[in-house]
Amino acid sequence: MKSILNHITPLLLVVVAMVMPQKSSGADATTTAEALWAEGIEAYESKDYTSAVEAFSQIVNLGEANEDVYYNLANAYFKLGQHATTTRPFGSGELGRAILNYHRALRLNPAMADARYNLELAVDHTNDTESVPKSFIAVLWHSLRDSATSNGWTIASLVMLGAMLILVMFYLLSTHIVLRKVCFFVSFALLVSVITTLSLAISSRNAVLNDNRAVVLCNDTTPVHASPDSASKIIRQPSQGVTIFVERTHGDWAEIRFADGEKGWIPNSRIELI
């Protein structure tokens, strides 16, 4: 028994070391990012949203962004657009950028309630179409999936797997009939949970990996054509901030799909992937 533990301990250490965040950019970028972070928060609090946007964008450019940075950047964009007194609200495409960054924050942490709330509020300003209503089970599954991160689900499933293995051990080795029965049923329940949480984790991971969503970025509305040709018929005019799915690209054009299933072509420059 002791020999097995002796074997496993270094292995676990390796695993932990690999899971731990690797800071290749070094401490320098981190300190700059922290300075920018403080600067951005201060600018936001003093309602200088232009500077706040700049500071948070720089953190993103440094590659030091986490969900909070994206969230704050989105907030700064939203406020900047809302307080644009000289022109119409969101006259220079701030709403689209805000929605894009809320999506990015939620991609990193689907369980971020604040980002979800603000995103909902921002989407109210767009002319986004109603998505095709999903089935109750799909809605339940997605809301469950988005209540934690993929890694959260993974850790939960691994912990439950461990507990299940211990109970299986008891079931296999115990001679006590009641203990064996309890162990059997509990471990069976744990097996179901492990499969569920693992599926949630994989589903969440795939949602991030196969994310072909993009956000329309423009000043007001932009035409979506029936084919990749600006002379073709204009089928829709989504406003900035409308979230669409990119199906494929062709030259400077991207084929996009709206939430309600309608497809069209839009210049690549008018959209940005989440």
Added chain:
Amino acid sequence: MKSILRLTLLCIALLSSVASWAQVSFTVNAPALTATGQPFRVEFSVDAEPEQNSFKAPSFEGFDVLAGPSVSTGHSIQFINGRQSASYSCTYTYVLLPNSAGKFTIEPATITVEGKNYSTKRQLVEVIAEKEEATTTNRSRKNPESQISKDDILLRLKVSETSLYKGESLRASLVLYTRANIDNVEDVTIPPFDGFWSQELTFENTPSREEYNGRIYETYKITELLLSPQQSGKIVIPEASLSVRAQVIVNDNGRHDPFFGRRQIYHVTRNLKSEPITINVKEFPAGAPANFNGAVGNYTISYKLPESEIVSNSADQFEITISGSGNLKFLTAPKLSLPESFELYDTKVVDNIKVSDTGTSGSITYTYPFVARSVGDFSIGAVEFCYFNPETQQYKSLSTEPFTITVLDDGTSSNAPIVGNYTNYGGTMRQLDRDIRFIHTAGLSATTGETFVLTPIFWLVVVAMLSIFAATYVTLSKRIRDNRNVVARRMKHADKMAVKRLRMAERSMKEGNRHAFFEEMLRAMWGYISDKFNIPVSNLTKETIREELYRRNVSSALAEQFCEIISRSEEAQYAPSAEGEMSDVYTLAIEVISRIEESIKR
């Protein structure tokens, strides 16, 4: 005092009547528009008796005088309800023929009435060269229908503007143009002015002459409306239609009656339609303020603030009056925002709007009645009214002064708790507005966006867990199995061990070593039970032996015998006893063990 007033009034009345009596009107009546080759009449009329030969006609430059002056005088005396009124009229008529096209002036004519000279106004006459109708000569004089060509009677819808902003107004008049004698007009269909708000205007129903397409027509206004577009874009006003009956006189050239000739009057009915008209309603320019509500025109505002100090639960009001010209009828009340503890009732609207042919003007008064429910000082923001001025093409904002109201306690108010901007009156708290949530200000913690599931490390962890499980299971189960094997073997070999020990005891007996014999006997007995029932020797007592044997269905007599052998051996180990005792105990032990073995196996 009263008599003086009466006297003054009488004087005024007398003076005015004298003045009206003395007023002599001398007017000229000539068409403002005529065509070359068409003779026309010019009439100078005076409504008093002129002095003899005092009338001096002007020189009709640019015209040939065909006839005139012919003088006609009239005198009438009327008695109406016992009152006498006399009127006199004298008219000098000339018939003129224009020489050429152009603008000409008929200079004033003068006349003397009772020693005073009067002169007419200058009269402008425009003479145009009318287009010749090609069809005129081809017309059959016989057919009355063909006497009136398509161009002779026209229906036109005239609009004062064709391009304007939403909310501005334009004048549209339906005019009948005719060169024939119109008897009757019927079936007038006014087009539906979809997209417009329309209001009929009062107009003078006098015919006039107008040039259109190079020809002169008599014009009659059928209707006149004020239109205000309610939507932007191009709006088409569809055609209007009516049917007219025209009189046509046909000269028969005396074919029927060679002496007098014969003039026959025919009636010709025509259905007319006006052209549809497109009105371009312009969009408002960009940069409209947020509170712009579609007000167009030129306005000013005045307002009446409520009392600066009121008692709670009492009503007061705020009044704002918007006056000016523009789309007053479509104004919406400016928004007055009061603190939550104020109950704002429906806004009262009182308007005083006049519609004229240039648009609507007047004023609208909005009254905002409210009741203050909570005690305290409240500041109330400015009420803003924003409009678009189409002349300057700019948005203008007017606003009232912000003001404060002190609400005093009336002694009965329960003073509902006020929490911030929210007032709770026992119901649920209302959501007043929504905004995005505040940024996250906690430190910048580094998180990688990498997912862990299905990565090699993940699989490594899973495999590690499973191998730990497998290894643990294998180890533990082996140990348990081994454990079980030892017991089973021991149990299996329990009697063999006992036999082996008994043999050793037998050897001791033969050697005559009593102590060793009984020791070996005890070891054999205890060991047998210990191995058989897997109980450590240290835990064994006679009681447990009895119990264990009883549980295994060994008869209590046999168990008693077994225990007796142990007791005897223990006693005999240290006490001297008979020679034959050792062999007795020995045979008894063999017998008891074999019987126990038998009963357990069974």
